[in-house]
Amino acid sequence: MSVIEIKNLSFAYHKHNVLEEINLKVQERDFLAIIGPNGGGKSTLLKLILGIETIQKGEIETFGEKPTKNLSKIGYVPQDTNINTDFPIKVIEVVMMGHIGTKQPLFGYAKEEIMCARGALAQVGMEEFAQKKIGELSGGQRQRVMIARALCAHPKILVLDEPTSNIDVDGQQQIYELLKLLNKSITIIVVSHAISMVLGFASKIVHINKKMTSHKFNNKKEEPSEHFCEVEFFNTLKEAT
């Protein structure tokens, strides 16, 4: 079944078209990568799916309903901007922000929330960092925490906006390995510039530059360590078309 369905979507900022006639179906447990140039509309598409921007023309349905109805089913991991690293906040507090609880206690945090946050941290392999100040972590570690925050709400879809733009190559590999693991139960949508990385993990790639071009990517590499960079990617795409 498709968890996200986008039909004839167009969007403009101040009469300046950003997206034109986007049609896209995301199936359950897809690993969708969205690539394309800066300013090509990738982030805008994410914002529309997340209900941050209002739809102007066309339709988006998540789980067969309007995006705003199912926000809690979509976990969001923003771009790592390295801002606010001085902020006095513990890792576990950041993760608990993702929790959508029915009831919040007057003071502090409910046991259930703490358990949930610990579970999410364990999922991303960051449990031992729970009491650390967020600024003491490396970029890759912080990004894992942001993923844990999104997982805290038990989402069906995980949306990531350039999760590895400020992370070294090893860190990037680890993040994508983690996403692959999570993909066993969750649909993943990732906006990325790391094309060679995306290629090793995504099951479907779309290129967005106002208009969308879809690339089904079935020929996954067997060996993730085998050399595969943008050049091979380009060649593969050329063969496919």
Next chain:
Amino acid sequence: MIEALSYEFIQNALIAGVLVSIASGIIGSLIVVNRMVFLAGGIAHTAYGGIGLAVFFGFPIFLGASIFSVISALIISFITFNHRNRMDTFIGLMWAVGMALGVVLIDLTPGYNIDLMSYLFGSILAVSHNDLYYMGGLLFVIIFIMTFWYRDILAVSYDSQYASLRGINVKFFYTLILVLSALTVVVAIKVVGLILVIALLTIPVYIAEKLSNTLSIMMILSGFFSSIFTLFGLYISYTYNIASGAAIILISALSLFLFLIINKLRLL
């Protein structure tokens, strides 16, 4: 010094110093983590227009300054959400116009020769009982709001975009922080004056930030440091007969300097 404690104006000064220190510790923490220091400076100077207005029309100074600074906080909030790229220009404008308005109104007030200096550099030794009630009331409101909405305020301060995705009303809480800052700035003007308000809202907070790993601890530590600096500054001011506001700020700055040196040495 001991016999000085029997004077009522000294007692009032000490109580006011602690009340304002705790309030500015909490609010200063929010101002610093939200990167609003320049905004708070703008509010402080705009408040002078309110002081002028209060003097001219003859209503309580705290009331005039509070209303004026809250309105300026609301304007700043509006600008933040609608004209973010022109924010520094607008705040600079309000900063200057508020001051000018205050000066003109006080000049125009017949037969009233107000001491401008006492607002620029504080007049903690002239705190009245009513002032204390006002300060205490404000502190109570701040603590109440912080305990009640701590998590929302934390979420908005740390990552406002994510907070809004979680259904938290970011505009409301951002405006709330600005309004509380405005009210705190007004009472802090009494203690250290509007020129030095920014130092009171940032120096103890900066030290506390380095020592805390949660926002709540940062607030508590800021209030504590601020109280110590204020009381010690008052002591210096009384003993050597120098202006209290300036003494408090210099003690704070000196402590910050020592703190930074110790911190550096510890890292070596």
